Amino acid sequence: MWPQMGEENLTDSVESNSTVCSPIDDFRNQVYSTSYSFITLLGLVGNGFALVVLIRTHRQSSPFHIYMLNLAVSDLLCVMTLPLRVLYYVKKGEWILGDFLCRLSSYALYVNLYCSIYFMAAMSVTRFLAIVFPVQNLRLMTENRARLVCLGIWVFICFSSSPFLMVGQKQVPDTNNFKCFEPPQADGVQRLVMLNYLSLVIGFLLPFLVILLCYAGIIHALLSRKHAARRNRGSGTRAIRMIVIVLLTFLISFLPYHIQRTVHLNFLSRTDxxxxxxxxxxxxxxxxxxxxxxxxxxxxxxxxFSGEGFRSRMSSLHRSKSSSQVDRMKQLKPITGSESGENCQLKSSNSTTNRLG
Structure with missing residues (x-):
């Protein structure tokens, strides 16, 4: 479903009939290698830590917890392939890792992109039901249903992104070097334009509209609360934090990319x-x-900032580690002479008591 495009080098495939412009290889290699390195580091640390906390506290499971867990897995699968891209651009566009990894690295980025969008939509619906329809939420949003939703998202996105697995490395005739993330030929641009509109609607606009409607309902419910209902301020605070973070993610990451991709594909069809x-x-x-x-x-x-009890999960995990360390220290602590004497006296007094009894 999603446009099957070589994202990094798309403009290289379509040149106008008049002039051939100078490439931006140096700019591209430097920006991609630097950005992907930072994203890999931050993504591995942040999502790895979150995944450990969520797995170690799985007994405190909830539908929101299940969505967070799947989102962290999706992010980790993506950032684990980014070092392959870093190596490619450090070597100035020479791919040396084989055809399978070329396909996988392109596929993983788009699976993560659209899985993230859909998991955020599912989390927004869950928060909306918990605040606006708290009674019905207990019946509608169960852990088993959340698992089914996550399974459906994985299957749908993985299947829809499968065209990225169909295009692998390409060999350059002049140098016999291999390249990855290469664009389609010029005659396939019109097909990509149509596929882009399809993915734009289903993969981005539809879940984004669901998110906006949920947030509008949440804000309306929070503003219309009476003073007596403000005992649930904690859930309202988490909802506001979630709204801010998700909207910032869309405005910074998802929205510019989809706007630029649409403008870019239409730009490629021009000859002037x-x-x-x-x-x-x-x-x-x-x-x-x-x-x-x-x-x-x-x-x-x-x-x-918005996960249900995520910080309390961290605290409980820390407390459990501390208690286990104390238990191990007690087990490993050597018995001193005074303690040995006290134990002997205790045993002697117990035996005397038994005889008198």
Whole structure:
């Protein structure tokens, strides 16, 4: 379903009939290698820590907890493939890791992108029901139903993104080097335009509309609460934090990428473009794709600031570790002479008591 495009190098495939513009290889290699390195580091640390906390406290499970767990897994699967891209751009566009990893690295980025959008939509619906319809929420939002929703999202997104597995590495005839993330040929641009509109509606606009409607309902419910109902201020605070973080993620990561991709594909069908326009468009591809990949760095903020009891999970995990360490210290603590004497006296007095009894 999603447009099958070589995202990093898309503009290289379509040149106008008049002039051939100078490439932006140096800019592209530097920005991608630096950005993906930072995203990998932050994404691994943040989502790895969140995943450990969520798994170790699985007994405190809830539908929101299940969505957070799946979102963290999606982010980790994505950032684990980013070092492959870093190596590719550090080597100035030479792919040395084989055809399978080329397909996998492109596939993983888009699976994460749209899984993140849909998991955020599911989390928003869950929060909406908990605040606006708290009684019905207990019946509607169960853990088993949340697992089924997550399974459906994984199957749908993985299947829809499967075209990215169909295009692998390509060999350059002049140098015999291999390249990855290469664009389609010029005659396939019109097909990509149609596929882009389909993915734009189903993969982005539809879940984003659901999120906006849920947030509108949440804000209306919070503003219309009476003073007596303010004992639930904790859930309202978490909801506000979630609204802010999710909207920032969409405004920074998802929205610029989808707008730029749509404008870019229509730009490629033109034949009257100048070199300055082409260079600007190519650089915008680089910047917006880096922002899209950075969505995995925003999600740990969502867990920490708006997750149901995430910080209490961290505290309980810390307390359990501390208690286990104390227990081990007690077991390993050597018996001193005074303690041995006290134990002997205790045993002697117990035996005397037994005889007198």
């Amino acid at each position: 473009t100048t070199c300055s326009e082409k260079v600007a468009m190519q650089k915008s591809v680089v910047v917006t794709l880096c922002l899209a990949a950075a969505n995995s760095c925003f999600d740990p903020l969502l867990y920490f």
